[in-house]
Amino acid sequence: MKGNIVIKIGGSLLFTKDNEIKSSKIAEFCNIFKTRKNNGNIIIVCGGGLPARRYINSVRFFNGSEALCDTFGIEISRINAKLLIACFQDYAYPQVPKTIEELSVALLFNKIIVMGGLQPGQSTTSVALEVAELIQADKFLVLTDVEGIYDKDPKKFNDAQLLKKINYDQLQEIILDLGEDDQAAAGEYRIFDAVSLQILKRSEINTTIMSGTNLNNFIKFWDGEKSTTGTEISKE
Ligand code: UTP
DSSP states (O other): OOSOEEEEEOGGGTBOTTSOBOHHHHHHHHHHHHTSOOSSOEEEEEOOHHHHHHHHHHHHHTTOOHHHHHHHHHHHHHHHHHHHHHHHGGGBOSSOOOSHHHHHHHGGGOSBEEEOOOSSSSOHHHHHHHHHHHTTOSEEEEEESSSSOBSSOTTTOTTOOBOSEEEHHHHHHHHHHHOHHHHHSTTOOOSSOHHHHHHHHHHOOOEEEEEOSSTHHHHHHHTTOTTOOSEEEEOO
16 A cells, blocks of 8 residues: 555444454454555544444433534544554554644654544544545545445345445435435434535545455455455546
8 A cells, every 4th residue: 555545444343233342353454554564644533333322322312412422422433443542552643633633743653543533413434534635645445344335225225236436426316315314313424424425525535435344355455456346436
């Protein structure tokens, strides 16, 4: 891999369905970076995953606002980031940047930077795109638990088709099809949400969504192999 890269790692890759931490998987992921060279900045943004959703559901039960729910998602994603930093040890900057300013300071140290959320009203995918825009990333990668972006929800529809390439307008149509309720509530932002799309449209960062369930795909991607799986999002 050459240049600056930002990777969003979905919370689904950090926890099992029983809410256990996938420690070996996290170690496997971090080792990929430890054993491979890169000549640019690496920023990893962690999602909140199941623990975030559990806290958010409980806050909703107490009639907490969506903004309050979001703050729980942010805190949990930062704890997840801290866990990755623990795994990276000296390879990573030791603190989780909580603002763009803190990130700018972290960048001076030439270490892998691991972050969680920033402010309410968005997903960690939006955070990742904001920081990708900031560092003028050559590449933005989303690692999730499905193969990429489908024409409909693959967890609900067996005949959902994986889209290998997709442009901004097509992505917008898919996001709009999901409906407001499905994509704007705390804990419910989808693989790619409307806020993220807006940032992508203005920054035009080279974006790929792929499964991180089997990290061999990610290794191929990192090593620059063209035949990797997933969805590429581009302007045209
Ligand atoms: P995500 O929804 O991005 O994490 O953040 P996730 O669920 O693990 O991601 P996927 O599903 O794998 O892609 C968890 C929640 O934290 C809040 C939102 O409520 C979000 O749904 N959050 C996160 C914010 O409010 N602001 C942020 O900057 C980041």
